[in-house]
Amino acid sequence: MHDVHAYAAFSATDPLGPLTISRREVGPHDILIDIKYCGVCHSDIHHVRGDWGGVTYPVAPGHEIAGVVAAVGDEVTRHAVGDRVGVGCMVDSCRTCPSCQKGEEQYCHHGATMTYGSVDRDGELTHGGYSTHLVVPEDFAVRIPDGLDLSVAAPILCAGITTYSPLRHWGAGPGKKVAIVGMGGLGHMAVQLAHAMGAEVTVLSQTLNKMQDGLSLGADHYHATSDPETFKKLVNTFDLILNTVSARLDLNAYLSLLAVDGTLVNVGAPSEPLAVQVFSLLMKRRSFAGSLIGGIRETQEVLDFCAEHGIAPRIELIPAQKINEAFERVLASDVRYRFVIDISTLKK
Numbered sequence: 001m002h003d004v005h006a007y008a009a010f011s012a013t014d015p016l017g018p019l020t021i022s023r024r025e026v027g028p029h030d031i032l033i034d035i036k037y038c039g040v041c042h043s044d045i046h047h048v049r050g051d052w053g054g055v056t057y058p059v060a061p062g063h064e065i066a067g068v069v070a071a072v073g074d075e076v077t078r079h080a081v082g083d084r085v086g087v088g089c090m091v092d093s094c095r096t097c098p099s100c101q102k103g104e105e106q107y108c109h110h111g112a113t114m115t116y117g118s119v120d121r122d123g124e125l126t127h128g129g130y131s132t133h134l135v136v137p138e139d140f141a142v143r144i145p146d147g148l149d150l151s152v153a154a155p156i157l158c159a160g161i162t163t164y165s166p167l168r169h170w171g172a173g174p175g176k177k178v179a180i181v182g183m184g185g186l187g188h189m190a191v192q193l194a195h196a197m198g199a200e201v202t203v204l205s206q207t208l209n210k211m212q213d214g215l216s217l218g219a220d221h222y223h224a225t226s227d228p229e230t231f232k233k234l235v236n237t238f239d240l241i242l243n244t245v246s247a248r249l250d251l252n253a254y255l256s257l258l259a260v261d262g263t264l265v266n267v268g269a270p271s272e273p274l275a276v277q278v279f280s281l282l283m284k285r286r287s288f289a290g291s292l293i294g295g296i297r298e299t300q301e302v303l304d305f306c307a308e309h310g311i312a313p314r315i316e317l318i319p320a321q322k323i324n325e326a327f328e329r330v331l332a333s334d335v336r337y338r339f340v341i342d343i344s345t346l347k348k
Helices: 042-048 150-157 159-169 185-197 211-216 228-233 251-255 278-282 296-309 320-331
Strands: 002-008 017-023 030-039 065-072 084-087 090-092 133-137 177-181 200-205 221-224 238-243 258-266 287-290 315-319 338-342
Touching (some): 017 133, 030 084, 065 150, 084 150, 150 185, 150 296, 150 315, 150 338, 159 185, 315 320, 320 338
Parallel strands (some): 258 287
Antiparallel strands (some): 002 017, 030 065
């Protein structure tokens, strides 16, 4: 075990602060990552504030991790010292269940080991990327293409894969009409990805405040959901709606916007239950679904896709000392579009 610097939550209500955490020794199939950048995800806030329950404190969050390999185990073959790598929401899984065998480790039948807030193979609580170093199995680190700066690659490890996976699964592409609900950290990535896949893209945002950004990122249309006329005008329109927001919405209103056989997919995770009227589904053979991040194979795929198509999140780089301020600004929707922590500031 060796000690590293981190920023951690000590309770559901206290601000995050400095903490020394322990990382396990590098095993035969492990790599040690010198973390350079870590994105700030809304899920980090949900977790440390106990919105989803089951939190053990203290915990260092962060699952949008980009860095450089600093050491490798004796039997590592996938990565070498000096490689640019990333780690997303998972750091291990059972490797043997049907989901893991299909490369969908996020749906591991025994439960994937999450980057923070899980119990790792050594019996210790996992801590995430708000820290200077991380030890992970080589199979759970992905290669960051040379065409992506590490700082912008970091949010792709969650915001990117979380939207890419359902877009691919539900066939976003030429001839498909896709709507993105929300123009935040996930939404602004979804717009770029769906556009690059060839779909006709519409943004459904509460206001038109980010309309120019949405259009510049590839949206074909942009509508305000605060305007009741939007739901009248767009009824029976979309093949796929991707809901990226974590707030409680009137799902039945959004389901009415689906064409026959259309699907509304939730990737945002509000802490309270959502109500669905069954007739919203029955009348047009519509579906309501959910999607959780993506597997390791698909995470590598989205990084390569972004590098190939020139897709990158728009970020605001912050020092570690502004993490608490960043949390408050995320809750106030005051970021365009992803905070990324410069981990070198944590070493100070």
